[in-house]
Amino acid sequence: MSWGFMRSSAWKFLQSPRYNRSRVEYAAPNIFFDEVQDAMSSADDSTSAEEDLDSLVLFGMMKGSVVGLRYYAGVVNNNEMVALQREPNNPYDRNAVKVNNVNGEQVGHIKKELAAALSPVMDRKLVKIEGAVPYGAHNVFTMPVTLSFWGREENKTTVLDHLKKHGFRLETGPKGFGKSFSSAAGSSLSSSLPAVQLTLEQLKSEFDKLFEDLKEDDKTQELEPARSVQTKLLPHQKQALSWMVSRENSQELPPFWEERNGFYYNTLTNFAEKERPESVRGGILADDMGLGKTLSTIALILTNFHDGKPLTTLTSGKQKTNTAESQGQCGETRGSDNSQAATGTSRKRQKPRKGKSDPQDSEEEEWLPRKTKSSSSCGFVDDDQFAMALAGASPAVKKKSNKKSAGKTKAQSQSKCDGKLPRPTLIICPLSVMSNWIDQFEQHVRAEVDLNIYVYYGPERSKDSNTLSQQDVVLTTYSTVTHDYGNNSPLHKIKWLRVVLDEGHTIRNPNALQTKAVHSLDAVRRWVLTGTPIQNSLKDLWSILSFLKLKPFTEREWWHRTIQRPVTTGEEAGLRRLQALIKSITLRRTKTTKVKGKLLLQLPERKVYMQYIKLSTEEREIYESVQNEGKAVIGRYFNEGTIMTHYADVLALLVRLRQLCCHPHLVSSTLSSSSIAANSTPDELREKLVNKIKLVLSSGSDEECAICLDSLNIPVITHCAHVFCKPCICQVIHSEKPNAKCPLCRSEIRLEHLLECPEEEMDPSARKDQKWVSSSKVDALMSALMEQRNKDPRVKSIVVSQFTSFLSLIETALRESGFMFTRLDGSMTQKKRTEAIQSFQSSSVDSPTIMLLSLKAGGVGLNLTAASRLFLMDPVSRIHSERIF
DNA sequence: ACCGCCGGGTGCC
DNA sequence: ACCGCCGGGTGCC
Structure with missing residues (x-):
């Protein structure tokens, strides 16, 4: 399970273009019926030819002509690439297709009969047409152009049929066209005739190499x-x-x-x-x-x-x-x-x-x-x-x-x-x-x-x-x-x-x-x-x-x-x-x-120790009960085939288990691990959603919004239990209306269903009803810190966790043992952060020896060279540890 | 001649 | 455009 899924689906969603569905009225003299509008009304917007350029295939090629060169300043060389651009507001022909050179200067128009055939499929984004001019130089009135048609596989027949109606046919094989086309700039038939096709693995390793060994003299x-x-x-x-x-x-x-x-x-x-x-x-x-x-x-x-x-x-x-x-x-x-x-x-x-x-x-x-x-x-x-x-x-x-x-x-x-x-x-x-x-x-x-x-x-x-x-x-x-x-x-x-x-x-x-x-x-x-x-x-x-x-x-x-x-x-x-x-x-x-045979930086040797902590009997019991309950819930999703729509719940469970490994108090007893059922009554649903957003906000310290990929700004939760920045999701709802869908799971979302997190403290360490107790992991940390202090009281350490509430619990333990500490997390203002870093980096006698650092806030670009030890408190997978170490 | 043919005017969309 | 197309002028051989 990785967040990659979440990210990529949100991205895809965001990248899909949204067209203006309203038809434009033209005061053009030669209005005629656009039969394609009806014939193609079944084509879904999401399958547009501009959504993902990499997934387009070559439908075929044809020759055409560019006319009206007289009237435009743009010039073209032999074998030069050109771009085709619809010009729906052209007063003489609403099917007009402009031809522009690489600089964006207009060269001419596609001849009108051809333009009439192209414009409907272009407007519906069923095809992306690229042009190359085999003989561009010295043409005065018209010039030839070879057009390549690219689109999604499922739109191919629609496009071909449409062109046929207008009496045009695409050449597909290398026969006839192959030679002249592949020599025309950028118009090789490589997708139908793979050249030396590299595998994905090879391609990736080539990428990796791209940036290595750039040791040129300059x-x-x-x-x-x-x-x-x-x-x-x-x-x-x-x-x-x-x-x-x-x-x-x-x-x-x-x-x-x-x-x-x-x-x-x-x-x-x-x-x-x-x-x-x-x-x-x-x-x-x-x-x-x-x-x-x-x-x-x-x-x-x-x-x-x-x-x-x-x-x-x-x-x-x-x-x-x-x-x-x-x-x-x-x-x-x-x-x-x-x-x-x-x-x-x-x-x-x-x-x-x-x-x-x-x-x-x-x-x-x-x-x-x-x-x-x-x-x-x-x-x-x-x-x-x-x-x-x-x-x-x-x-x-x-x-x-x-x-x-x-x-x-x-x-x-x-x-x-x-x-x-x-x-x-x-x-x-x-x-x-x-x-x-x-x-x-x-x-x-x-x-x-x-x-x-x-x-x-x-x-x-x-x-x-x-x-x-x-x-x-x-x-x-x-x-x-x-x-x-x-x-x-x-x-x-x-x-x-x-x-x-x-x-x-x-x-x-x-x-x-x-x-x-x-x-x-x-x-x-x-x-x-x-x-x-x-x-x-x-x-x-x-x-x-x-x-x-x-x-x-x-x-x-x-x-x-x-x-x-x-x-x-x-x-x-x-x-x-x-x-x-x-x-x-x-x-x-x-x-x-x-450089000159020496490594760029000579850093002291890094030593990594993994210390496995055994949970106390009580901690283990809590862990196992949550784990069993979670297994049952996930098993149900699995049997229902709804795992994917409930992956947020699955992740939440995993987070909860990870928290239990740190400290039992990180998991609030009010947060039931039962999921948000579709048949909940409004009040129950609301309560569950509020619990969920609280959980999200308290667990990941500096959680990201899947839309802007930035920290959550005014977090809100949708009915489908996904959390976004309020401005981000509002914008999505606005631009998608009336049928806005959740960027993550495509469920219907509505403005009036968004829930904000109620204003109340979420920090378990500040809860009055819970008395301070330590945990196995906190104990282990404290004994390591104290041993270190005995050896050398000036040694500085950073203590990292993704759970800011865990850091708060550790604060209590540090205070009890008389440690000077400072803290850096995502909730702090820039000024506070600077202060925290400066005081920690300082070498004065009253400078703190410990910094509590939230994983996200400390993610990039911090200079914390004062420390020589780092305690990573969260359970780590192999993947995590590679990234961190 | 309700044609053919000629030659001038003309030219994107 | 050394083209095509248009529309006016024209009309046996």
């Missing part, structure tokens, strides 16, 4: 951070910095683009244009957890602060260097805006400004990045950039910079110094790691550096664009970005110098509002930090590539046709492309990666 150069970074970087962090700086200042064409006789040519789609595609000024930093993605990013922000120059404490306009001219143009000034300090949650560094009295000196000696390796032959940072960064460092380098800047090309000076580069970097992270960012800025940035950081979070956040655009760093959460989206938010109005997505895989769902909200941010440089680059499948990668503005992948069709489908159908070219793509935009190191 990724092993090192760069010293700006002086404003006070932490000494490890070699691999200097490599990350070097790579990131060079990517931000890159003039390279994006992957799969070439310059060919004055045009920029995309080798995947065969699209060409005069305009140079934007370089990808960013990428994916996919280092394993713990390798310092945060530090590397902070170093990047300070080192490539503006125009390839590091952050200084001074106004650069006063600089008398060889690059003064360009800096003057850029007009980037620092430290002159103290009056604009952010208010509210903003944080401004206070510092003793020694050295400020003599700007000239400190400028020249202090605020310069240095290279580890001798600079002359290194090409990892654009030489010109480097020269600017080094300006004034030494006479020798000055000369070099002089020479270089004199020889600057127009493109270079424009990109680096058009004076319009915005100032702030936006960092978006899950709330749980926000404090980590704040801490790390605090820790790694020199105290005297004047860096404005604004935490854009909470109801007090400033709605003023000016306030934000004058910051150096704005920190916010995914939820905030999503919430602000479409609400005239300053986040979406400002042009950012840089947007950094921390735990970037959170935008993997292409249809989630959160993903759209993040995609719509405007930035010059874009970064994705993640420890899990391709988590579930290739699909995850699309939203990241789209965020990075990687042409032409911002449109899902091109991503799917050029990479995703070729890879999933096992075409060799697909995997090759994917590898090339990932290699060019990703830096990934794991804990086992070596």
Whole structure:
């Protein structure tokens, strides 16, 4: 049993498109009957051709023609891919089908007889039609196009029959069409003629390999951070910095683009244009957890602060260097805006400004990045950039910079110094790691550096664009970005110098509002930090590539046709492309990666002890009685064949048993393990639902909502006993009405049936009627802690459980034995969390030696290096233990 | 001639 | 479009 089921079904549900069922009236002169509407009314919406692109099969292909080229600016090359788009509001023909090139520019229309045949099946989403133009060049009035028809297997005959009525037939075999088609861009017949088809296993292992062994030279150069970074970087962090700086200042064409006789040519789609595609000024930093993605990013922000120059404490306009001219143009000034300090949650560094009295000196000696390796032959940072960064460092380098800047090309000076580069970097992270960012800025940035950081979070956040655009760093959460989206938010109005997505895989769902909200941010440089680059499948990668503005992948069709489908159908070219793509935009190191023969991090050896605790007789009796009752209930479901609709009950039972292993009081006696029967009276049902939601909320500490995959916000329970955020489920009910179904089990759900959790304490340790008693497991923990304290009273430990109520019980035991402790769980505000971490990390004598940590709240990105022991209190399966250790 | 044929005008949907 | 189609002009050989 895994939560995977729950998640995937919710996702599928969320991803299924919902069409507008109302017919549109057209004032078109040539209205005629659409026989398909009736013939196909049985086709269910859920079987649409856009639901899951991977499950589509090729129905066949045909030739058609594109007409009206005269009237449109879009041009097409030989073998170029084109997209077909319905144009139902065309005043001359409501069946019109536009043909667009890869850039989205219209090329022409599908000839009207063919369009009349295509439009009904396109509108009903029974088929997705892709086009490729075998001979695109030099056509004046019309051009040929080969169309591939993709859809769900069950819709194939409907589509073929329909086309037949209009006198069109699809070619299916390789005969006749095969050769010309498979040579046309992206239109291979691979699904009917599997090429070197890889098995799922092989494919998976290829994925795993994708990110390994990326040890190319351009990724092993090192760069010293700006002086404003006070932490000494490890070699691999200097490599990350070097790579990131060079990517931000890159003039390279994006992957799969070439310059060919004055045009920029995309080798995947065969699209060409005069305009140079934007370089990808960013990428994916996919280092394993713990390798310092945060530090590397902070170093990047300070080192490539503006125009390839590091952050200084001074106004650069006063600089008398060889690059003064360009800096003057850029007009980037620092430290002159103290009056604009952010208010509210903003944080401004206070510092003793020694050295400020003599700007000239400190400028020249202090605020310069240095290279580890001798600079002359290194090409990892654009030489010109480097020269600017080094300006004034030494006479020798000055000369070099002089020479270089004199020889600057127009493109270079424009990109680096058009004076319009915005100032702030936006960092978006899950709330749980926000404090980590704040801490790390605090820790790694020199105290005297004047860096404005604004935490854009909470109801007090400033709605003023000016306030934000004058910051150096704005920190916010995914939820905030999503919430602000479409609400005239300053986040979406400002042009950012840089947007950094921390735990970037959170935008993997292409249809989630959160993903759209993040995609719509405007930035010059874009970064994705993640420890899990391709988590579930290739699909995850699309939203990241789209965020990075990687042409032409911002449109899902091109991503799917050029990479995703070729890879999933096992075409060799697909995997090759994917590898090339990932290699060019990703830096990934794991804990086992070596630099110069050494592991990146030398951590003390980790020792894992499993201690099995024997339950007391009384505990065992309770356990067995619940277990037996549960077995009976589940057996009944099983016999009825309703296991799947009752899986929430099954999970709840398992949770209860796990709780009983920790402490009997975790399972409230009022919570009967009997299930929610369909024939309950309303009052009984209500009571059971309330008990159920209480159980869910108290058991998992920081339970997720299956719709937003985030922590539950105003949890409500449905009649079918599933718990969601109230706003999430309300939105589902609203958009699905009048027949809304539960995203998890497809039962009918109604707004008026939702139940909120009544306001009352749910913490068993706070219940007055229950006297404090220990449990076998608590006893075992306490004796281990006390033994440890006797040996060395300064040793710090973390005690982890997914059950916050268990942590509360442990609190009592800790107090009894006189331990100093602190606590971190999902219910705490950001401020409280920060305090908890800081007090625990502190080395002062009154600092707590124990932290009680809820599993979910401590999930990612916490730095709790003060501890040397960790007690995992929950029963663990093998799967769990692998994830944790 | 209620035709054929000619040649000019014209051209997506 | 070096096409097709339209509709006006035209009409034995």
